[in-house]
Amino acid sequence: MDERVRRHAEVLVDHCTRVEQGDMVQVSAPKEAEDLVVALYEKLGEVGARPSLNWRLGPAVRAYSQAMDENDYTTKEHDLAAMEETDVVFLISGGGNAYETSDVAPSKGQAAGRANKPILEERLGTRWVITTHPTASGAQKAEMSTEAYEEFVWNAVNRDWAAQREHQAQMVEILDPAEEVRIVSGDTTDITMSVAGMDAANEYGRQNMPAGEAFTCPVPDSVEGEVLFDKPLIRQGREIRGAYLEFEGGEVVDFAAEQSEDALESILDTDEGARRLGELGIGMNRGIDRFTYNMLFDEKMGDTVHLAVGGAIEECVPGDMPFNESATHVDMIVDMAEDSRIEVDGEVVQRNGTFRFEDGFEE
Incomplete structure (x- = not known):
């Protein structure tokens, strides 16, 4: 594994969220960020935390949103219950098509946001951090080569x-x-x-x-x-x-x-x-x-x-x-x-x- 990925995970665990032994941890990430998730799990294991993993799949979100009636959006009580028991949240972006839900009615995004508000409010009470893993899709959006984009991301992360x-x-x-x-x-x-x-x-x-x-x-x-x-x-x-x-x-x-x-x-x-x-x-x-x-x-x-x-x-x-x-x-x-x-x-x-x-x- 690229040592820069391991360093990224160390910064997230030690500097950003100060994870401790026994902490209940949620990790949310796209499949394209698998390397960072693996490095993060390795670091969490060293600390003695207890993580759970939620893979985010853009096409599945699109399919659900297109099929869903906007009047049927309500708070996902099981997600809320899980967040209530969570100490630390890692939100990782970096993969997939940024425009995947471009053909979903904006009003459904409004409805989903209102339904998710209690979960968001609960998450804001945890030790949480948002980050990005460099991928080819991220490089393409930035109009950079994949190698140059990786260097850009990790230079921004691994700072004093x-x-x-x-x-x-x-x-x-x-x-x-x-x-x-x-x-x-x-x-x-x-x-x-x-x-x-x-x-x-x-x-x-x-x-x-x-x-x-x-x-x-x-x-x-x-x-x-x-x-x-x-x-x-x-x-x-x-x-x-x-x-x-x-x-x-x-x-x-x-x-x-x-x-x-x-x-x-x-x-x-x-x-x-x-x-x-x-x-x-x-x-x-x-x-x-x-x-x-x-x-x-x-x-x-x-x-x-x-x-x-x-x-x-x-x-x-x-x-x-x-x-x-x-x-x-x-x-x-x-x-x-x-x-x-x-x-x-x-x-x-x-x-x-x-x-x-x-x-x-x-x-």
Whole structure:
């Protein structure tokens, strides 16, 4: 087995989730990630954990979704019961056809999301991590050779996470006491939001691997302005390009997309909370230097900002602050590399992708 795969498994078990002897562990993965699953099981055996495995098969999901009446979606109580007994969850992506469910009605995705919400909420109470195993299909999406893509993924995973944490802490220190954040990019994005009273967090590899962002939650009714997400995303087997949102009083009042506008509408129609922002994330991983159609990587790029419609992140919202509830959480990316800035309480803290604490920052 490639030693880089073993190293990936070690990072997941020791750094991300801190698995202990006796922990009940769920592993969810596509068959294409078999090597990582084997390495993960080997490491879990050394620790003395108790894993169970769920293979994800895209064509089976498509067949079920096409046959299912959207009114029949209900919470899978056996899955919920299993999650209630689980300590650690590994969610591995990387294989299969990203567009497998492109011919499934978006409304069924909404229905499935609402039905799965109790399971999602239970999973968020575990020690969980999302990661990617490099495969030929992932390389094809990224327009890279398989070998180059493997090197890209493992270089992003096998980093000095203590140093990355220290780098990101500088942005967390700016965000945590902040009152207001403004994001401006070209003529298409100018959006403000209050983050007063919210906590900022440092994602250095606890729940995402690779990691690399500072994030917080906007006050739900405070978001004003418009934003054009100039990086595409794949959702429910559909590629959404040129997504545009306009906010008033914290709520999306207008939207459009150059491609798959119906898929964007489906996301926003999931529930009431899906038309409000649940996250502001600032990418800070300089080891991720190209767009690959994988949100886990793309949102961490050091010259991007991502905003998520839907559910807020519990660790960022103190008990006395309003919490945006939703069955969905969809990240979308703004490229901040050119003609862009981030302002915090009226002060520019990033210009054209460079932070004020980095070399090359222009006042």
